[in-house]
Amino acid sequence: MRNFILGSDWGEDSDDCVAVRILARAHKNKEINLLGIGINTLTDYSAPSLYRFLEKEGIMCEIGVDKDCPHEIQYVTYQKRLAKETDKTNDDFENAVRLYRKLIAECEGQVEILEIGFLQVICGALMSEADDISPKTGLELFKEKVKKIWIMGGKWDAFPGYEYNLCRYQFAKDASHMFVTNCPCPITFLGWEIGHDLITGDKLSDDDFLHLALADHGSGSGRESWDPMLAVLALANDNKKAGYDTVKGFASVDEDGANYFVNDENGPHEYVVKAKNDSYYSDIINDLIK
Template sequence: MRSFILGTDWGEDVDDCLAVRILLRAHKKGEIDLLGVGINTRTELSCSSLYAFMENEGVIVPIGIDKTSDCQVQNISYQKILAPLAPPSMTNDHFEDAVRLYRRLIAQAKGKVEILEIGFMQVINGALMSGADDISPKTGLELFSEKVERVWSMGGKWDQQGGLEYNYSKYPFTREGAHSFVKNCPVPITFLGWEIGSGVITGGSASDDDILARALIAWGGEKGRESWDPMLAHLALCGSPELAGYDCVNGRASVDSDGKNYFEIGNGPHQYVTKAKPDSYYINEINNLVK
């Protein structure tokens, strides 16, 4: 069975809720092993709201959080709805540091691990650049080389050289994380860029008593939300661009220190996807996975 770790900027945008649901459901059905979820943003309600969302899905997996993240989440509306459903007095302090979680899950995995990133890159980069510690005598680079099969990243804007996208450019620490990770990662990365999910609206068909609908409404997405993150989850679960309805462009990607992305087509460890089907195809696929 394929094993996954998920990194999310939980709380920033509501499309993360759709992606988390898709992965939790696949885990619950025994289709994948979701080893854990690392949160790369930080509010007082981060971990408790994610825990409550998992509990509502009927499956809890380990949660970690970047305890030093200084992002300023503007709209925590769905965290406010979810957090009161968590056990009383649960705080971020009850959860592991996200870089340690990544190291531990990768080191302890029996086989290969795939990592999905639907938010900022400082945690996965922190894990990659980490040194030996009490978890493992191996460096992050050694752990990734030996145990990580592939990274799936929602980020970048690949229909133009110098594209600028939120996850890779929002804050100085996200720019540095994306720049370093794409440069140093020793295993293949598949990118799904901003241009893929833009305008593809999903989630609006969730019934009113569904916690997902309540999260969408709280956030301001009554009719659904653009599908960056659930499209990456769907792509990763399918396991290849072709099976998920995409073509791909192969080569070598880079992200500069300003967060702008570039791509050199040819032989290389990277690929970004382009749509091979009309938007209605992806909308149906994702709505079926989250309804």
């Protein structure tokens, strides 16, 4: 079975909730093994709210949070309501970089990592030194154990592209540049242009807690689908079957967070381009989350 780690800016937007439901259900159905989720934003409610959300989904996995995250979310929306339903606090959970190291090192076989937020946690894991978890550096662990990385990030229909996850904050720019420059693993990017204006989550029942999370964020009539589209693409593990054309080559992110791409059939990176009408993707997502 494929092993997944998810990285999310949980709490910032509500499409992360849609993606987590899709992955939680795939885990519950034994299609994947969701080892853990690392949150790359920080509020008092971060890890407790995700813990409660997973409880409601009927699964549990390891949860970590970036306790050193420099970015404070201004509007905690669904986090606060969910966190009030549990006694957990962030102190009950690992620092996310440490969790990544642990999950990668201890995983039997290889692991795939999905990122639907900022990249400082996966970058921290990649650049980490040997420690009590493993005598291997992050780079050694990634080379040996990380089969593939899926990133919702970048804007790949114009170069340079500027997109939120890769360049909204200075720490995000620094992490995106360092990570893409140093990562030894294949990366598939799903860019902003893919999920923009593609609304999902608009057909949920009013009492569904996913609907409530979307509504808390002001997206009760649906939200754009960047993160769930990455989840569906990763689960399919076949770009063409998932409804995409693929452009292969070498991606880069400069120190300003701008993304670039050089086409090359033998390159380690790829980005996807929609090959179907928007309703094709939204129907799949809405069917998976209903």
